[in-house]
Amino acid sequence: MTGEFVAFFVLSVFAIGGAVFMINFTKVVHMVISMAATMLSVAGIFFLLNAEFVAVVQVLIYSGAVTILMLFGIMLTRHTGEETPTRRPLHRGLSFVAVAVLFAFLMWGINTTPFPGEAADVSTFTVENIGLTVFKQFVIPFELLSVLLLVALVGAIILAKKEAE
Structure with a gap:
């Protein structure tokens, strides 16, 4: 087990966790913060892939500009404090099953697809x-x-x- 593997595992857990939190939070500010955490984790994964330019652009554009723009949009609009909680246990269960089936299908597709082994010439993409x-x-x-x-x-x-x- 290398340090690169541990860093990838930690960053991927943060990225997936931030995405799940963004879907499940009810307050918009909390959603924006979890989205920023997801974007920063994805930028860390780009750094691990030796794509430093893409990682810096990810931090500047998505984590910085888009998150700040969303916060400005939240601050400049009116919000009502009334929220009606919805309780649908059957809906949540079916959603979880659908996501699990989709995940299994995607993993099967990735594992059975033969990808070409030729590497691209990256010396021209600077x-x-x-x-x-x-x-x-x-x-x-x-x-x-x-x-x-x-x-x-x-x-x-x-x-x-x-x-x-």
Whole structure:
């Protein structure tokens, strides 16, 4: 048992646990925090796979920006304190059985599928090449996307202020 295996096991347990907690929590803030824990765990798994760029992007974009954006959305909207608890033990049991069957089917498919053994040439996929591609070939869509996100953020703030008044 190597340290890499232990780190992978711990990170995967945190990722799965955060996802399960996100589904089961009732308060939105708790859901966002558990989602951030899941995203950070996935970034750790990317680090273990020697995909440092993807891991850093995962932390910056998903764990940082998306989580903060969701928290802003929560803070800018009104919430009522009324919650009606639903109790469906049969529904939970059937859901658990369906998930177990799906998991078994996916594991069977993964174990019986012959994957090709050839490795890709990773020397051409560097961070420098990604940056050159984004900022030379796709600079106009990149800038249009940033303007679109800025307009959406300003529009959300204006709509939230109108509701408050």
